[in-house]
Amino acid sequence: MITETDQGIRAIDELLGRYNDVLDEQDWERWPDLFATECSYTVHTLDNLRRGLPLAYMYDDNRARVLDRVKFITEVWAGTIEPYRTRHVTQRTRAIRLDADRWNVRANFQVSYTENDTLSGLLAAGYYEDVIDLSAGEAHFVDRSVRLDSMPARYLVYPL
Numbered sequence: 001m002i003t004e005t006d007q008g009i010r011a012i013d014e015l016l017g018r019y020n021d022v023l024d025e026q027d028w029e030r031w032p033d034l035f036a037t038e039c040s041y042t043v044h045t046l047d048n049l050r051r052g053l054p055l056a057y058m059y060d061d062n063r064a065r066v067l068d069r070v071k072f073i074t075e076v077w078a079g080t081i082e083p084y085r086t087r088h089v090t091q092r093t094r095a096i097r098l099d100a101d102r103w104n105v106r107a108n109f110q111v112s113y114t115e116n117d118t119l120s121g122l123l124a125a126g127y128y129e130d131v132i133d134l135s136a137g138e139a140h141f142v143d144r145s146v147r148l149d150s151m152p153a154r155y156l157v158y159p160l
């Protein structure tokens with residue numbers, strides 16, 4: 001018998017997998033679809049957070065800014081940046097139900113990158129601290145907070 005909790009965990013894991021696929025395939029037009037209508041996406045180093053510094057690598061505090069990020073990648077920066085491919089490895093470590101539709105989820109990640117078909121390297125490692133909503137019949141990020149263990153190995157163009 002599949003419980004409601006099992007169904008919620010399955011939907012969360014499917015969202016985490018879709019997220020990795022969208023980024024690794026650079027399917028930027030689908031990235032905003034993974035987020036709820038009211039959402040945020042931020043990237044901070046743990047050092048900055050511990051020191052109380054508000055500095056962020058990315059700070060998209062609403063859906064319009066999430067959509068702007070796609071526009072910057074596909075239109076503004078196109079042809080002006082050194083492109084790279086990514087490979088995301090994610091492992092969910094916690095899922096706590098907050099209410100009937102929302103979950104707090106933590107997942108560790110490592111992202112490797114490859115430029116110009118050279119050797120791959122580690123771009124970033126850390127964890128995601130998410131609030132995920134399941135009310136729309138499909139899981140969506142309400143808040144995706146990326147917590148980096150250290151500075152990335154190169155400048156960030158694409159979301160982590």
